[in-house]
Structures are given as structure tokens and as C-alpha cells.
Amino acid sequence: MMGSAETPGDVSGETPTMAQQQADALGLLAETALHHGIDPGAPGERYQVVVHVDAPVLADPDLPGQSVLEDGPHVPAETSRRLACDASLVVMRHDADGRVMEAGARTRAIPPALRRALQYRDRGCRFPGCGRQFGQGHHIRHWVNGGPTTLSNLALLCRWHHRAVHEDGYQMERQPDGELRFWRPDGRLLPDSPPPAAVPADPVHALRARHDAQGLRLHARTAMPGWLGERLDVGWALDVLHPLAAGRPQA
Ligand SMILES: [Zn+2]
Ligand SMILES: [Zn+2]
Numbered sequence: 001m002m003g004s005a006e007t008p009g010d011v012s013g014e015t016p017t018m019a020q021q022q023a024d025a026l027g028l029l030a031e032t033a034l035h036h037g038i039d040p041g042a043p044g045e046r047y048q049v050v051v052h053v054d055a056p057v058l059a060d061p062d063l064p065g066q067s068v069l070e071d072g073p074h075v076p077a078e079t080s081r082r083l084a085c086d087a088s089l090v091v092m093r094h095d096a097d098g099r100v101m102e103a104g105a106r107t108r109a110i111p112p113a114l115r116r117a118l119q120y121r122d123r124g125c126r127f128p129g130c131g132r133q134f135g136q137g138h139h140i141r142h143w144v145n146g147g148p149t150t151l152s153n154l155a156l157l158c159r160w161h162h163r164a165v166h167e168d169g170y171q172m173e174r175q176p177d178g179e180l181r182f183w184r185p186d187g188r189l190l191p192d193s194p195p196p197a198a199v200p201a202d203p204v205h206a207l208r209a210r211h212d213a214q215g216l217r218l219h220a221r222t223a224m225p226g227w228l229g230e231r232l233d234v235g236w237a238l239d240v241l242h243p244l245a246a247g248r249p250q251a
Helices: 018-038 055-059 077-085 112-122 159-166 203-213 234-241
Strands: 051-053 067-069 092-094 100-103 136-139 154-157 171-174 180-183
Touching: 018 159, 051 055, 051 077, 055 077, 067 077, 077 136, 077 159, 112 154, 136 159, 154 159
Parallel strands: none
Antiparallel strands: 051 067, 092 100, 136 154, 171 180
């Protein structure tokens, strides 16, 4: 896991601001639309954000150097590592004056065939309890640090949890048995969430049949209380609820 300039304990990992939630919602809307045939391209090709990163920064976020968006704003080094995790890459070499000396062919961090295999194996985000369908390929050990682009070093993570492991101090590791383990920023192990209960093919009829078997008659007014807002009669409530109160003289 990469070190971060801020202490991981300060991170409000579970309480995104309203602005962050809105940005995530917008991203999810766009991805959902793209998944329904507007653009048949591969996930890494559907939109393009160009980030120029100094090679040393990509390998170690604590080293000096810069990562900037094409039109100017600077990007945190951890963010550029996350973007490079699953992206198209063009390596350019510049001379001291910034002129391009050499530009390599565009390659994908995760080739299409491997991405299909990853999607098939993981199906959705692997963060405990998430399972969101649209994922990004995450290199458990980043390729810039020598991590191989192989199924065993990849895991599907949704946009939110991909950020959690790159920028918010969460850590993940694949165990020798192939299972993934996740740790909170404070080092505590995140427990595995149990698999969701199986939903019967016809859930409404299955539920009705179960109620009928238990003799329950549920209708639109079942959950409506008979109480109209009167004050609580404590003496009466005790008489009803407490066995020792029965037969006691009333106060
Ligand atoms: Zn990643
Ligand atoms: Zn997720």
C-alpha cells in the first residue's frame, strides 16, 4: 500500500460530503448510460482524461515531481496512481525544455481479454459488502512498482472503493488461498460480509405462502397503531406488563 502525506486516521472514509456524493452519482449515471450501448468502446476507452505524470511520482508518491491534468490543474500523486491502474497509457520522454523526444504506442494497463476474465471472475466490486456492478481493474501491487498484470494481482473495485484503497488509506491483499483481505486505515481487519440471502424466483408468492403457513393475515392497516395520542397510564401499563403487579392494591 502506498504511503500518503496525510495521516490515514484523518480520513472520513465513510462519510462523503454531499458534493462528493453528487459527483459519484453523476459518474454512476454516466457509466450506466454508457453500459447501455451509447458507446460500445471498452471501459478504459470511453472517456479520456489526460494526466501528465513524472515517472518517479507514479512509482512513489512521496518523491518530488508533478502530475497535472492536460489543461492545468494539479492532481494528487495518489490520484494519478489510481487513474493509471486501469487506463490507456502513452509513455512520452521529454528533454529538459519539455519538448517531446519520443512517444511510445498506446497500451492499455489491462488488456481487453484479461479485463473480460476479471469481470467474469469478480462480477462486481470485491470490497466487503459492496458488489457494485461497474468496476475498475485494480492492481493489488501497482504495475509501476513491478506488480504483474495477471488475474491474481487484479481485483475489480467500484469507483468509490478504488479511491478508498488508493487515496483513503484502506489496504487490501490477496491471501495464498486466493481470498482477498481488507484493512481499515487504522489497521483493523474488515470482516467479510455474509453473502446476501437467496431471493426466491417469485418472492411475493413465496412470502404470502410463508405468512399463510404461520396463520398471519397481513393487510394495508396491519402496521397502523391503535393509539390516538393519549397519555400513558403507567399504573395500567405495569399491571399489564409485570406479573408481580397483578393483584397489588392500586395507588
Ligand atoms: Zn488501483
Ligand atoms: Zn465497491
